[in-house]
Amino acid sequence: MTTELFTGAEMVVKALSALKVKYIFGYPGGSILDLYDAIFQQDEIEHILVRHEQAATHMADGYTRATGKVGVVLATSGPGATNCVTGIATAYMDSIPMVVLAGQVPTTLIGNDAFQETDIVGCTRPIIKHSFNCRDLAEIPNIIAKAFYIASTGRPGPVVVELPKDLLIPQNKAPFNIETNVKMRSYNPNIKGHPKQICKAAKTISEAKKLVVYSGGGIILADASQLLTTLVETLKAPITNTLMGLGGISGTHKNFIGMLGMHGSLEANKTMANADVILALGARFDDRVTNNVEKFCPNATIIHVDIDPTSISKTINAHIPVVGLVDIVMQQLLDELNEINYSPDEEALKDWWQQIKVWRDIRSVSYEQGANEKIKPQRVIEAMYKITNGEAYVASDVGQHQMFAAQFYPFAKPRQWINSGGAGTMGFGLPAAMGVKLAFPDKHVICITGDGSIQMNIQELSTCKQYNLPVVIITLNNRSLGMVRQWQDMVYGGRHSSSYMESLPDFCKVAEAYGHIGIQIDTLDELDAKLEQAFSIKDKLVFVDVLVDEKEHVYPMHIRQGGIDDMWIKKGVKT
Amino acid sequence: MRHILAILLENEPGALSRIVGLFSQRAFNIESLTVAPTDDNSISRITIATIGNDRVLEQIVKQVNKLVDVIKISELTDRKHVERELLLVKVAASNSKSRTEVKRITDIFRGSIVDIGKQIYTIELTGNSEKLNAFIETLSNETEIIESVRSGCVGIARGEKAMRV
Ligand SMILES: Cc1ncc(C[n+]2csc(CCOP(=O)(O)OP(=O)(O)O)c2C)c(N)n1
Numbered sequence: 001m002t003t004e005l006f007t008g009a010e011m012v013v014k015a016l017s018a019l020k021v022k023y024i025f026g027y028p029g030g031s032i033l034d035l036y037d038a039i040f041q042q043d044e045i046e047h048i049l050v051r052h053e054q055a056a057t058h059m060a061d062g063y064t065r066a067t068g069k070v071g072v073v074l075a076t077s078g079p080g081a082t083n084c085v086t087g088i089a090t091a092y093m094d095s096i097p098m099v100v101l102a103g104q105v106p107t108t109l110i111g112n113d114a115f116q117e118t119d120i121v122g123c124t125r126p127i128i129k130h131s132f133n134c135r136d137l138a139e140i141p142n143i144i145a146k147a148f149y150i151a152s153t154g155r156p157g158p159v160v161v162e163l164p165k166d167l168l169i170p171q172n173k174a175p176f177n178i179e180t181n182v183k184m185r186s187y188n189p190n191i192k193g194h195p196k197q198i199c200k201a202a203k204t205i206s207e208a209k210k211l212v213v214y215s216g217g218g219i220i221l222a223d224a225s226q227l228l229t230t231l232v233e234t235l236k237a238p239i240t241n242t243l244m245g246l247g248g249i250s251g252t253h254k255n256f257i258g259m260l261g262m263h264g265s266l267e268a269n270k271t272m273a274n275a276d277v278i279l280a281l282g283a284r285f286d287d288r289v290t291n292n293v294e295k296f297c298p299n300a301t302i303i304h305v306d307i308d309p310t311s312i313s314k315t316i317n318a319h320i321p322v323v324g325l326v327d328i329v330m331q332q333l334l335d336e337l338n339e340i341n342y343s344p345d346e347e348a349l350k351d352w353w354q355q356i357k358v359w360r361d362i363r364s365v366s367y368e369q370g371a372n373e374k375i376k377p378q379r380v381i382e383a384m385y386k387i388t389n390g391e392a393y394v395a396s397d398v399g400q401h402q403m404f405a406a407q408f409y410p411f412a413k414p415r416q417w418i419n420s421g422g423a424g425t426m427g428f429g430l431p432a433a434m435g436v437k438l439a440f441p442d443k444h445v446i447c448i449t450g451d452g453s454i455q456m457n458i459q460e461l462s463t464c465k466q467y468n469l470p471v472v473i474i475t476l477n478n479r480s481l482g483m484v485r486q487w488q489d490m491v492y493g494g495r496h497s498s499s500y501m502e503s504l505p506d507f508c509k510v511a512e513a514y515g516h517i518g519i520q521i522d523t524l525d526e527l528d529a530k531l532e533q534a535f536s537i538k539d540k541l542v543f544v545d546v547l548v549d550e551k552e553h554v555y556p557m558h559i560r561q562g563g564i565d566d567m568w569i570k571k572g573v574k575t
Numbered sequence: 576m577r578h579i580l581a582i583l584l585e586n587e588p589g590a591l592s593r594i595v596g597l598f599s600q601r602a603f604n605i606e607s608l609t610v611a612p613t614d615d616n617s618i619s620r621i622t623i624a625t626i627g628n629d630r631v632l633e634q635i636v637k638q639v640n641k642l643v644d645v646i647k648i649s650e651l652t653d654r655k656h657v658e659r660e661l662l663l664v665k666v667a668a669s670n671s672k673s674r675t676e677v678k679r680i681t682d683i684f685r686g687s688i689v690d691i692g693k694q695i696y697t698i699e700l701t702g703n704s705e706k707l708n709a710f711i712e713t714l715s716n717e718t719e720i721i722e723s724v725r726s727g728c729v730g731i732a733r734g735e736k737a738m739r740v
């Protein structure tokens with residue numbers, strides 16, 4: 001009997017097929033040409049050729065955030081691999097599963113400063129969940145299977161696999177064996193909440209007079225929004241979402257009090273500050289949420305549910321920590337509440353909601369648009385919401401436009417809102433939107449961006465043409481690095497050091513040059529009609545360049561070093 | 576507070592660098608670190624001596640545990656344990672007075688002289704870190720210390736319980 005033998009390159013492709021991968025996002029180069037040759041000779045997996053490896057990582061990332069499937073990136077050794085670093089860090093900060101296959105010089109040359117040799121495993125060590133150096137060709141399939149398993153379980157994250165060239169070449173072959181049901185003695189993602197902690201949590205909740213649910217990206221990652229909605233409706237409690245958690249519960253749900261944190265709603269931050277019990281679900285008390293930790297919600301008992309024990313009591317001490325997958329823990333909690341015949345304290349709830357209404361009525365998330373004024377950026381988001389019925393996928397870049405989108409586009413469903421929250425990576429938006437469009441060609445996919453951010457990956461307009469990815473790009477063009485400028489206005493005495501963009505290109509012409517459609521919007525009276533037009537074009541990418549008021553700031557905004565509810569409500573008005 | 580942590584991890588390339596990287600990335604202290612394979616060659620054991628308050632220690636333990644290659648971590652200093660460190664030290668022993676003194680001190684500390692040169696004695700001593708400190712201080716009052724090396728501490732819990740996979 002003879003066993004069939006395969007090259008390492010063939011094994012990579014076979015392993016990816018076995019793991020049901022449909023797309024690879026990448027860019028070729030010397031050390032991985034054998035792998036590209038293997039990709040060429042099959043048709044189960046499609047390779048998407050980007051124009052810069054950073055975009056490959058963001059595109060894979062966007063694809064993953066929208067679908068929940070692990071994104072796969074392929075880059076050559078040296079500069080190809082280092083170009084992935086920002087995208088890996090972005091995925092890491094937001095716990096996005098991703099597998100990055102990076103080429104490497106032949107094992108015989110490693111350590112010799114060979115052409116295009118970079119220790120990519122070393123470079124990425126602090127920004128990955130795990131990484132593998134392949135040194136034996138026969139191990140490739142199982143290493144890839146492990147990489148997928150590690151990336152997608154527990155607290156998800158990116159995994160880097162380094163593939164030296166001599167493991168991929170046609171001269172070296174080995175039998176193909178893969179174990180897709182991975183078990184590792186050193187890695188068992190903890191799954192269920194400890195029953196004692198669940199009991200404590202349920203008891204604390206049942207005694208609460210001013211409960212608030214604070215949920216984050218963990219809900220989205222765990223596909224737990226249905227359960228979250230049930231839990232919130234059982235508790236009849238107010239719920240706030242982090243920037244990463246938007247869509248975890250419908251943005252129009254009556255219990256939803258808006259996003260919290262630096263640019264969150266006043267009512268969300270006030271509710272947190274005045275709560276007696278905070279139920280944190282898949283959120284990590286990020287400094288953009290807490291403001292000054294010393295002043296954080298002093299009267300609250302904190303129940304913190306998270307799959308990652310390191311997130312618990314890292315910045316804010318949790319009184320009742322519960323380590324476990326958030327969906328499973330929520331179900332345990334519901335069962336326990338049922339067990340103890342829980343019913344909410346209606347009297348207390350009435351007072352609590354009355355109080356919240358007072359804060360809500362301040363309408364902190366609002367803006368004023370005069371008929372003859374320049375277009376307000378918020379107005380663009382509202383128009384975009386109306387035209388798409390609130391059903392679009394919105395991938396965002398980073399800056400003021402991102403916060404306006406988060407504030408003025410209430411997301412009905414999880415995975416609709418795609419943004420780089422933890423890393424805040426400008427240049428994320430367009431490639432991320434492309435990844436979403438690839439997965440959902442029939443849905444509206446918007447890239448909301450700024451004149452600064454769009455230029456950080458604008459070359460991808462070419463990829464959009466090649467693969468027919470008709471996303472709608474909406475640039476809130478304020479001729480400046482708006483978010484930087486806002487800080488300079490508020491904190492640096494109005495000194496606009498390098499935050500003004502001179503010599504901006506004519507974006508519509510740029511889009512046209514790449515074979516797309518450009519639509520310019522300069523005045524309020526043409527806004528709605530032209531946006532309608534943009535969304536009515538289904539088969540071509542439309543680049544909408546909207547001139548917006550460059551003076552507009554994002555409000556509300558935390559007052560630095562204050563408590564969570566110390567905020568600027570609008571220019572010159574504090575809480 | 577000083578803490579000693581024992582870590583069992585996969586004996587794989589890169590595993591140690593992840594531990595070291597983690598400590599520097601998160602600004603945790605390392606006072607000493609030792610590593611070697613255990614009786615099971617697929618597993619390495621690391622002993623780290625670190626300094627930090629309870630909050631920091633909690634994060635260290637959790638963060639180390641989160642590393643994919645780490646199988647187990649346990650703190651030795653919160654229970655009865657044995658702690659040892661090895662010292663090798665070269666001292667000047669150029670006249671008979673200093674030679675007798677060095678020999679006397681070494682005996683008191685239950686060390687042994689492992690090499691003798693014309694001008695130099697090399698001494699070996701094991702014990703906990705404090706004992707080693709005291710020895711060096713005593714020696715340095717009597718003679719000149721020419722070179723010294725310490726292994727960093729290793730430790731093991733007392734009693735029936737074992738840290739195994
Ligand atoms: C790669 C990267 N570099 C720098 C920053 C810092 N930064 C945050 S927002 C911002 C301005 C973004 O400008 P623009 O895209 O025009 O958006 P706007 O704020 O004007 O809406 C900058 C420079 C960042 N987040 N990412």
Ligand SMILES: [Mg+2]
Binds near residue numbers: 399450451479482
């Ligand atoms: Mg701008």
